[in-house]
Amino acid sequence: MTTAARAARHTRTRARVPAPDPVPRSAAAPSPFPPIAEYAFLSNCHTAALVAPDGAVDWMCVPRFDSASVFGSLLDRQAGYFRLGPYGINVPAARAYEPGTNSLVTTWHTPSGWVLVRDALTMGPRRHEDEVTPHTRPPADEDADHMLVRTVLCLDGSVEVELVCEPVFDTGRVLADWTLADGERHVADATGAGQTIRLATDMAVGIEGGRVRARHVMHQGDQLWCALSWAEQLAVPDGLDDANGRLAATTRYWRDWLDRARLPDHRWREPIQRSALAIKGLTYMPTGATVAAATTSLPETPGGERNWDYRYTWMRDSTFTLQALHWLGLDWEADEFMQFVADLEPNEDGALQIMYGIDGRRDLTESVVEELSGYRGASPVRIGNAAYDQRQNDVFGAVLDSILLHTRRSQRLPRRLWPIVETQAACATRVWTEPDQGIWEARGEPQHYVSSKLMCWIALDRAARLAEIRGDDRRSAQWHATAEKIHADVLAHGVDRRGVLRQHYATDALDASTLLAATFGFLPGTDERMRATVLAIADELTEHGFVLRYRTDETDDGMSGKEGTFLICSFWLVSALAAIGERERARDLMERLLHVASPLGLYAEEFDAGTSRFLGNFPQAFSHLALIEAAARIILSERLEEYVR
Known part of the structure; x- marks a missing residue:
């Protein structure tokens, strides 16, 4: 039998690789699969x-x-x-x-x-x-x-x-x-x-x-x-x-597009530029939607089951997307994304889903491809994402913060966006007292997650500001009052004895999502509770200096196995350290993060700090969005220092 015939026969038999051994494996173990970063x-x-x-x-x-x-x-x-x-x-x-x-x-x-x-x-x-x-x-x-x-x-x-x-x-x-x-x-x-x-x-x-x-x-x-x-x-x-x-022609397209961006003349110009190109590359031009990543089922745990399909649009990404695009001066792309949001069909209660297909479809039913072994034996391989119908109360804040950002930039509140403001504010008002699955889409029991309460506060705070821009004083006062109630509730039940924000009301466990309290202005950087939270996460929720979402042994997320550090959380920590005045520490962490980029300047979702290998889907839009946000905060602080001098 010829080599070609043997190869053809081997392909047609489709022999499936045996199920992965349950013993934990290293991200650096020898494998025929190239490392994700390559x-x-x-x-x-x-x-x-x-x-x-x-x-x-x-x-x-x-x-x-x-x-x-x-x-x-x-x-x-x-x-x-x-x-x-x-x-x-x-x-x-x-x-x-x-x-x-x-x-x-x-x-x-x-x-x-x-x-x-x-x-x-x-x-x-x-x-x-x-x-x-x-x-x-x-x-x-x-x-x-x-x-x-x-x-x-x-x-x-x-x-x-x-x-x-x-x-x-x-x-x-x-x-x-x-x-x-x-x-x-x-x-x-x-x-x-x-x-x-x-x-x-x-x-x-x-x-x-x-x-x-x-x-x-x-x-x-x-x-x-x-x-x-x-x-x-x-x-x-x-x-x-x-x-x-x-x-x-393709070269001209990308360079002409990049010429429209406002890139800082700074030592971090190249990683910011590569992040902008990655985010644009993850944008679905026909609708303006942005996929979370280009892949499905790249594992968060080597050989494990934390494998998800990220080829969809998450509403929570909207505010980070708008921040990055507007900061780079890419207003057309920002407007395209907002028009995509405006076209989305809400649920029966008026709430937007946490995610949609890139064509706006609502049904992302999850299935498993049994025929595939998975990256380095990590199974199952999933198509679709069952989290699409989860209750996640953070969606309202993400959407309304993005609308406020866009409105301030364009100096007008489009008529077609006002109904979204009304419905999302109404939804946040109705559900903020209820438990949910949280920002990380935990598949365990619903909890009163602090980050979800925080995002509901953002929803009502931003809705109040949008109503003020629209000249609706009655709505503005009503939504502002609800925002104040949420703020007080979080500080009463979401802070532990050390003055640190909790993951949820029934635990003292840490969660990196509480770093958003600094970047979204829930607490000022001078507040001792904010400072204590940021430093606690920096010191206690890290591996080799990189930030975990949470500790899996302290969190009922419905899954087994450990996961790597999340790159977006590490970039959030950079932003939060800058917000509390720890600028040197913020710069040091930023430099470390820039040095772990792939050889081509890209980032996955996670970083296995013990082996210096990427984990999770790739390239990850959220990681690149957070890089731009963190860089912007430090660059702004450096420019202000230069001005004061």
Whole structure:
């Protein structure tokens, strides 16, 4: 039996990796799965791709972020991949983003020469109405081509280059059926699960079971290209010049977009810029929604069950998104997101859900993909998120704070947003005395979480200010009075004997979400209770200086196993330390956080401080939003110090 036949047979048997051993494992244990931090993130603001160091696209869903994957090796080594690179060489000499873009440039050194590979989910001038992912927002001048374009340039010597494209449709469950589309071995179509994608290249390809493969020896100055398309009529570049033109147009798109941002001339300019590009890359252009991350089911615990689908929009992200976008001067994106919020359908009681699909859909029913082993054996692999119908009282504050931020920026309160103010204020008034699942979506018993009360206070405080802007003094006074009641209740029941804010009313356990009391102005930085809370979290809720959400042995979150430190919580601590006047400590922590970024400047959800490895979905919008917020606070304080001097 040939090597190709054995490979095809192995793929078709779909032998499932045995269930993970229950013994706790290290995030640094040897594994065929690349570390999360080593993946590059590509985006066309409709979907994303993650590229492994060996040049393989290990994760891509088409045509949208939340579609089923066609390449899913990130979650099972047999779930599909697309590699373009030197044959027999898996470790590149260098990888970097083309400056100011989400396009990847990889340099390879082989025993016989050097090659350079460029990868991008291409974008260019909008040619016609998008039928692949229809827009509800006004289309921009540039939009996605709905294709992945890859080129190789031989820099020196001679190099044998390999192309392997092995899609597995329906999130790793349906093998591809390939057919040659041109008779000359340069165009092939893969079909499965009711979907067809097209591979085009100037290499001669062969079909080997569920994959297409090609090999070609390049010499100095030679260049080749390939493209994978899911565009209308499966359009592909018409040659090398067109492929290069699409890559150039994509570079122009990202740089033109970045030129519109107001970036500080500061030593942290590059991480702020990369965070802005990551957040834009996680934005679904047709509706203005932002996904929490590009992936599903990357584990929060090595080999564990804390694996969630983050390819949706959380309402709690709204206020952090608006803060970051407005601070960067990206007002158009901020307005697009607010229009998405205004379009959302509330529940029967008028409350917005905690999360929605990127198209605004409400039903995110969770299911398990039994066929996939999970990243490094972490199962289950989940599609959908059952938390969508949880009771989380923080949603009202997030939405109304974002509306206030947007209103102040635009100097007007849009008529279509006022009904949302009324309904969310009414909901917060009705439920603030009730227990809920909290900001972390605990799957244990509902509790009176301090962060939820805090966010209800924000809801009524911001609603009162919006009513004042609107000239509605009666509503303003009414909502302000309710905000005062919530404030008093939290200080009466949510503070322990040390003067530290509790996780919830029935415990003295710490919770990083109480840091938001400083950043949202619930207590001034000079208040001793605020200072005691921030310092207690800094000293007692950290591992190697990085912040945990809470200690899992003190919290009934309905799950088993430990989790890593949460990067967003560590950035929150930076902001809170700055708010209480601990500027040096804030700067020191910020520098440590910047040094744990991935080699390409990206962040996951969590950081395993013991092994210096990322955990959780990637790249994580919340982490990058919190980075911008923390950097902004320190930069502002530094500018003020310079002014005073």
